[in-house]
Amino acid sequence: MKSYREELWMDVPGRRSLVNITPQVESALRESGIREGLCLVNAMHITASVFINDDESGLHRDYDDWLEKLAPHEPVAGYRHNRTGEDNADAHLKRQVMGREVVIAVTGGALDFGPWEQVFYGEFDGGRRKRVLVKIIGE
Amino acid sequence: MKSYREELWMDVPGRRSLVNITPQVESALRESGIREGLCLVNAMHITASVFINDDESGLHRDYDDWLEKLAPHEPVAGYRHNRTGEDNADAHLKRQVMGREVVIAVTGGALDFGPWEQVFYGEFDGGRRKRVLVKIIGE
Amino acid sequence: MKSYREELWMDVPGRRSLVNITPQVESALRESGIREGLCLVNAMHITASVFINDDESGLHRDYDDWLEKLAPHEPVAGYRHNRTGEDNADAHLKRQVMGREVVIAVTGGALDFGPWEQVFYGEFDGGRRKRVLVKIIGE
Numbered sequence: 001m002k003s004y005r006e007e008l009w010m011d012v013p014g015r016r017s018l019v020n021i022t023p024q025v026e027s028a029l030r031e032s033g034i035r036e037g038l039c040l041v042n043a044m045h046i047t048a049s050v051f052i053n054d055d056e057s058g059l060h061r062d063y064d065d066w067l068e069k070l071a072p073h074e075p076v077a078g079y080r081h082n083r084t085g086e087d088n089a090d091a092h093l094k095r096q097v098m099g100r101e102v103v104i105a106v107t108g109g110a111l112d113f114g115p116w117e118q119v120f121y122g123e124f125d126g127g128r129r130k131r132v133l134v135k136i137i138g139e
Numbered sequence: 140m141k142s143y144r145e146e147l148w149m150d151v152p153g154r155r156s157l158v159n160i161t162p163q164v165e166s167a168l169r170e171s172g173i174r175e176g177l178c179l180v181n182a183m184h185i186t187a188s189v190f191i192n193d194d195e196s197g198l199h200r201d202y203d204d205w206l207e208k209l210a211p212h213e214p215v216a217g218y219r220h221n222r223t224g225e226d227n228a229d230a231h232l233k234r235q236v237m238g239r240e241v242v243i244a245v246t247g248g249a250l251d252f253g254p255w256e257q258v259f260y261g262e263f264d265g266g267r268r269k270r271v272l273v274k275i276i277g278e
Numbered sequence: 279m280k281s282y283r284e285e286l287w288m289d290v291p292g293r294r295s296l297v298n299i300t301p302q303v304e305s306a307l308r309e310s311g312i313r314e315g316l317c318l319v320n321a322m323h324i325t326a327s328v329f330i331n332d333d334e335s336g337l338h339r340d341y342d343d344w345l346e347k348l349a350p351h352e353p354v355a356g357y358r359h360n361r362t363g364e365d366n367a368d369a370h371l372k373r374q375v376m377g378r379e380v381v382i383a384v385t386g387g388a389l390d391f392g393p394w395e396q397v398f399y400g401e402f403d404g405g406r407r408k409r410v411l412v413k414i415i416g417e
Contacts, residue, residue, distance in 0.1 A: 001140050001279050001314075001315075001416065001417050003314040003315065003416065003417075005383065005385055005390070036140075036142040036276070037140075037142065037276055038177065038179060038274070038276055038316065040316060040381050040383055042381075042382075042383070043392075044391070044392025044393075044395065045392050045393075045394070046330070046331045046332050046392070046394050046395060051235065051239070052185070052239050053185045053231055053234075053235070054185050054220075054231060056220055056223065058218070058219030058220040058221075058222055058223060058228075059218075059219070059220035059228060059231055061219050062218045062219050062220050062228050062231075062232070063231075063232070063235075066210060066232055070209070070348070071344060079336070079337075079340045080336030080337070080339050080340050081332075081334055081336040081337035081340050082336075083336055084334065084336060089336075089337060089340050092331055092332060092337055092340070092341075093340070093341070093344055095331075096329065096331070096341075096375060096376055096377070097235060097236060097375060098235055099235070099238065099239075099377065100329070100330050100377075100380065101380065101381060102239065102240065103179050103181075103240060103242050103381050104181075105144065105179055105181070105272055105274035107144055107274070112144070112272060112274065113183070114182075114183025114184050114185070114269075114270060114272075115183075115184075116184070116185050117183065117185060130392075131392060133383055133390060133392075135316070135383035135385070135390065137276075137314070137315055137316055137415075137416060138140065138142065138276065139140050139142075140279050175279075175281040175415070176279075176281065176415055177316065177318060177413070177415055190374065190378070191324070191378050192324045192370060192373075192374070193324050193359075193370060195359060195362065197357070197358030197359040197360075197361055197362060197367075198357075198358070198359035198367060198370055200358050201357045201358050201359050201367050201370070201371070202370075202371070202374075205349060205371055209348070236374060236375060237374055238374070238377065238378075241378065241379065242318050242320075242379060242381050243320075244283065244318055244320070244411055244413035246283055246413070251283070251411060251413065252322070253321075253322025253323050253324070253409060253411075254322075254323075255323070255324050256322065256324060276415075277279065277281065277415060278279050278281075
């Protein structure tokens with residue numbers, strides 16, 4: 001069994017943004033030399049997500065509107081977590097809807113994806129450097 | 140390390156439906172010959188889910204009502220994604236709540252499940268053929 | 279390839295609670311002797327979650343308020359599932375938001391975590407014994 005590990009550094013300027021990281025994950029897979037196995041991609045921070053969906057800008061704005069409706073940023077004082085001096089409680093909630101991680105099948109040396117699947121980093125509390133972990137095991 | 144891959148084809152007639160795919164996943168596991176490892180089951184399409192819960196029809200209708208409340212299909216024009224000519228933006232949202240994939244432990248040649256765990260395909264934009272990927276690695 | 283399996287028994291007294299199970303998962307990993315691989319941690323019951331987030335009590339109360347708003351326990355008769363004699367339909371819904379499982383990279387014999395990542399058991403229908411499964415594969 002082989003294993004491979006790589007960190008991707010993210011630095012999203014605004015509070016919230018979705019970034020397509022499929023090319024970086026594919027590059028890590030090539031680097032690993034693994035042909036058959038599983039590829040885990042996870043946010044290493046708890047106010048960010050890694051998820052798989054469509055690379056369509058209208059949909060990305062729909063996600064943002066929807067998450068803001070399900071777990072609004074304001075009023076900041078409405079969350080107990082923010083009494084610790086933070087203002088990012090909503091980001092901890094949004095991240096649970098979108099998920100921490102994806103596990104992707106590796107087949108024939110490629111990410112085994114359906115026609116529209118792309119991997120995204122979802123930042124819900126940006127403005128500082130954060131990491132995404134890519135861990136691949138297989139042969 | 141062994142690996143095994145199988146696609147399940149789904150063709151759900153209405154817009155939304157939940158289908159128990161546990162027998163197909165068990166059959167793939169038997170076919171694989173793998174006794175110890177991990178089994179990934181994921182939707183290959185981005186308006187569908189694979190998740191684990193109870194096979195109880197009342198609960199399935201509760202899920203449908205609830206998802207429709209969290210991310211209603213109508214008004215179709217309320218989503219930016221639908222300006223691309225689609226009417227399935229809600230399905231992309233519902234799928235995030237229910238999840239893309241499950242990872243199941245394989246122990247002694249069986250899916251290592253608690254008493255009520257069953258695997259479901261969740262279709263949120265049906266009426267056409269879609270695929271589920273089963274990828275198993277282990278020994 | 280090595281594999282290791284351990285069940286953690288949970289017994290949460292009230293209806294809902296979040297329990298940090300990171301020490302138990304770390305102990306299972308040490309026991310396994312696995313240095314490189316993947317660690318799956320999942321609820322074996324369908325009204326409970328395993329998820330990764332912050333160990334901050336204010337946030338945990340925010341999660342509880344938020345989940346109760348998204349999928350309220352009352353009115354119990356508002357869910358079809360509860361006509362089977364159960365009163366836990368809301369728990370099946372809450373668990374979908376928080377997730378069934380996490381997959382954690384194992385690197386150098388440790389859980390490969392970002393600075394604040396901790397593993398939690400989320401109980402949404404407590405008062406009885408339930409199990410969490412830890413399955414680790416690797417070398």
